[in-house]
Amino acid sequence: MPWLAPRLAALIVAMSQVRVRFAPSPTGFFHIGSARTALFNWLYARHTGGTFILRIEDTDQARDSAEFLRLIYDSLSWLGLNWDEGPNPHGEGERGDYGPYRQSQRGAIYQRYLQQLQDAGRAYKKDGAIWFKQLGDRYTVFDEHRQKEVEKVKRGPVVINDLIRGRVERAEDEDFVIVRSDGHPVFHFVNVVDDIEMKVSHIIRGEDHLSNTSKHVCLYEGFGVTPPAFAHIPLILKSPEMGQGKMSKRDKGALVEEYQQRFFLPPALVNYLSLLGWNPGDDREKMTLDEIVRLFDLPGVNQSNAKFDGKKLAHMNMLYLLELPSEKFVASAKEYFAGQPTGATVLANETYFADVMMLAQPKIKSIDELAAYTGYFFTDEFLIDEKVRAKVMGKGEPKQRLVELIAALPTLDFSDDGAIEAGIKTLAESKSLGFGDYQAVARLAVSGTNAGPSITSIFRLLGKERTLSRLARFAQAS
RNA sequence: GCCCCUAUCGUCUAGCGGCUAGGACAGCGGCUUCUCAAGCCGUUAACCGGGGUUCGAUUCCCCGUGGGGGCACCA
Numbered sequence: 404m405p406w407l408a409p410r411l412a413a414l415i416v417a418m419s420q421v422r423v424r425f426a427p428s429p430t431g432f433f434h435i436g437s438a439r440t441a442l443f444n445w446l447y448a449r450h451t452g453g454t455f456i457l458r459i460e461d462t463d464q465a466r467d468s469a470e471f472l473r474l475i476y477d478s479l480s481w482l483g484l485n486w487d488e489g490p491n492p493h494g495e496g497e498r499g500d501y502g503p504y505r506q507s508q509r510g511a512i513y514q515r516y517l518q519q520l521q522d523a524g525r526a527y528k529k530d531g532a533i534w535f536k537q538l539g540d541r542y543t544v545f546d547e548h549r550q551k552e553v554e555k556v557k558r559g560p561v562v563i564n565d566l567i568r569g570r571v572e573r574a575e576d577e578d579f580v581i582v583r584s585d586g587h588p589v590f591h592f593v594n595v596v597d598d599i600e601m602k603v604s605h606i607i608r609g610e611d612h613l614s615n616t617s618k619h620v621c622l623y624e625g626f627g628v629t630p631p632a633f634a635h636i637p638l639i640l641k642s643p644e645m646g647q648g649k650m651s652k653r654d655k656g657a658l659v660e661e662y663q664q665r666f667f668l669p670p671a672l673v674n675y676l677s678l679l680g681w682n683p684g685d686d687r688e689k690m691t692l693d694e695i696v697r698l699f700d701l702p703g704v705n706q707s708n709a710k711f712d713g714k715k716l717a718h719m720n721m722l723y724l725l726e727l728p729s730e731k732f733v734a735s736a737k738e739y740f741a742g743q744p745t746g747a748t749v750l751a752n753e754t755y756f757a758d759v760m761m762l763a764q765p766k767i768k769s770i771d772e773l774a775a776y777t778g779y780f781f782t783d784e785f786l787i788d789e790k791v792r793a794k795v796m797g798k799g800e801p802k803q804r805l806v807e808l809i810a811a812l813p814t815l816d817f818s819d820d821g822a823i824e825a826g827i828k829t830l831a832e833s834k835s836l837g838f839g840d841y842q843a844v845a846r847l848a849v850s851g852t853n854a855g856p857s858i859t860s861i862f863r864l865l866g867k868e869r870t871l872s873r874l875a876r877f878a879q880a881s
Numbered sequence: 882g883c884c885c886c887u888a889u890c891g892u893c894u895a896g897c898g899g900c901u902a903g904g905a906c907a908g909c910g911g912c913u914u915c916u917c918a919a920g921c922c923g924u925u926a927a928c929c930g931g932g933g934u935u936c937g938a939u940u941c942c943c944c945g946u947g948g949g950g951g952c953a954c955c956a
Binding site for chain 1: 887906953
């Protein structure tokens with residue numbers, strides 16, 4: 404029947420419409436693990452042309468806080484993980500047809516679903532709480548672990564068809580609480596109700612939820628609803644230096660906020676995170692976001708947990724820093740220094756600041772190294788690295804070289820790096836020496852260290868006068 | 882204790898019955914060089930153990946062991 408085709412096609416599109424959600428609770432700092440879960444959901448939505456929903460699970464009045472809620476919006480926005488439905492990022496209002504998107508405002512919906520369960524005889528009251536009722540013959544056993552009698556129900560195992568793990572069977576043979584005696588519905592209940600109501604098609608979450616999922620499947624069945632597809636992604640574990648177990652909010656480097664404050668580049672963090680538990684199937688590592696979106700798919704996600712490696716993240720950040728347009732680099736650097744104690748001084752001269760920053764860009768791994776790396780450009784009161792001093796002063800005749808350099812400096816052409824280099828080389832040649840014989844001691848005198856941009860650039864930016872006074876001061880002191 | 886997931890270099894991983902087990906980070910060595918980075922070249926380093934299945938197992942199955950998670954009127 405040809406006339407059916409368009410309707411059928413539309414139906415299939417509607418049925419295959421991917422809707423995923425990220426559902427954090429504002430009870431703590433936003434950490435790397437949450438960011439990765441959000442990212443995988445976001446990637447899957449973007450890959451499939453589906454919808455990414457942000458739902459706030461703020462039902463724990465004791466622990467919820469407005470700051471943590473703010474942090475969720477900020478962190479997701481900073482990472483670039485925009486959501487199609489959910490509260491607006493600035494906190495006022497929301498968008499989407501399936502709201503409210505904060506559980507604290509969905510009480511009426513939960514009541515309706517609870518009623519449905521009660522009407523169906525699948526919920527009952529006991530000890531002031533409301534329990535979900537499993538179907539089947541009952542018997543009691545003594546649970547050694549919990550040290551009490553528990554009532555069990557004879558029923559087959561719950562089957563979870565997981566897109567990443569395959570078929571998982573789990574016994575779920577006890578009734579469980581769905582509404583606490585204080586009247587608040589528990590996580591399992593509201594989570595399932597919301598996912599049904601919001602028409603979530605794929606639940607992508609951490610593997611730590613895998614054992615909850617059997618409860619959830621029971622609830623779907625209780626509501627007479629086919630469960631969505633599940634995809635339990637591996638967890639992020641501590642790196643060997645951090646210890647054992649899954650990464651927790653207390654671990655160093657575990658908070659998204661930390662990378663934000665350190666001015667890491669969001670695309671670098673996103674790229675790194677995408678590679679934790681997933682890969683494009685070949686050797687590609689540094690990928691554009693578009694590329695990741697195009698290549699990402701659930702069956703490609705690994706089944707085993709991954710350990711967090713700050714060094715590799717730092718390397719990724721460097722890669723992105725290297726290719727950042729210099730105006731953007733300077734802009735970020737400016738923002739960074741605005742929050743530094745030396746900020747006012749450093750930012751006083753915009754052109755000079757930009758020149759220094761552009762010198763530093765190809766040399767650093769992250770923007771927060773900038774203060775230490777460029778300190779001597781903005782103050783004469785920099786520290787001399789004693790180890791470097793010992794090394795430099797112990798080789799050849801640095802004092803003599805310094806004296807020669809000071810003598811030659813007034814007539815040295817400072818117009819550009821090439822001129823400075825040529826000048827020093829001429830001096831070196833006149834003494835039958837090399838550029839390197841002057842470089843090390845000059846660098847030490849002028850910057851206090853052995854790491855930095857080319858000495859000619861340092862001279863040029865410092866200017867002849869300041870260069871001379873630093874060289875002279877150092878010569879006098881040593 | 883019970884249940885579930887999982888297992889390739891130190892770390893992230895490729896491999897989907899036959900490979901000199903590949904790449905990346907880290908490490909090490911070298912080149913380059915004005916220092917330090919970067920870059921380039923090279924190098925160290927892995928299939929957890931035992932049984933099967935098979936002509937043949939890193940790959941499939943089982944059992945150990947290791948790692949992880951979960952067993953609440955938390956989410």
